[in-house]
Amino acid sequence: MKQQKKSCSPDGAGWIYSETIKDHFFHPRNILLDETGYKADGVGTVGSPECGDVMIAWIKVDKKTERIKECKWRTFGCASAIASASMMSVMATEKGGMDLKTAQTLKPQQIVERLGGLPDRKFHCSVLGHEALREAVEDYLNKNGK
Numbered sequence: 001m002k003q004q005k006k007s008c009s010p011d012g013a014g015w016i017y018s019e020t021i022k023d024h025f026f027h028p029r030n031i032l033l034d035e036t037g038y039k040a041d042g043v044g045t046v047g048s049p050e051c052g053d054v055m056i057a058w059i060k061v062d063k064k065t066e067r068i069k070e071c072k073w074r075t076f077g078c079a080s081a082i083a084s085a086s087m088m089s090v091m092a093t094e095k096g097g098m099d100l101k102t103a104q105t106l107k108p109q110q111i112v113e114r115l116g117g118l119p120d121r122k123f124h125c126s127v128l129g130h131e132a133l134r135e136a137v138e139d140y141l142n143k144n145g146k
């Protein structure tokens with residue numbers, strides 16, 4: 001029988017997931033399972049060339065402050081993508097909402113840091129959330145002639 005590498009064993013040995021990742025995976029924040037009737041100001045959809053998974057982000061923007069007041073998302077990605085998107089949505093809306101410039105320049109490393117790290121081979125999953133957010137902001141700016 002072919003020996004499996006320890007890091008890929010079916011019981012997950014070798015994969016280190018922080019308690020924060022597990023919390024956001026099992027209790028995802030701001031997930032939107034059905035967007036019917038949800039009126040977003042901006043929508044972003046991205047796919048990962050690494051694994052083919054898809055992430056959609058919807059934002060609502062406070063027109064006076066130009067800050068994100070709501071950030072919803074849905075992904076067909078893995079547990080790390082779910083946890084990353086959940087954390088991204090928290091970061092985008094906490095402390096009165098992220099300003100659009102900051103949202104456009106949010107780095108996946110910042111999301112991973114807040115998650116307490118991700119296994120190296122899962123880093124690309126964290127990219128999906130911040131790219132979808134950036135697309136949603138650009139969509140909002142385009143729709144509003146900015």
Ligand code: FES
Binds near residue numbers: 048051053077122125
């Ligand atoms: S999103 Fe595809 S492996 Fe994580």
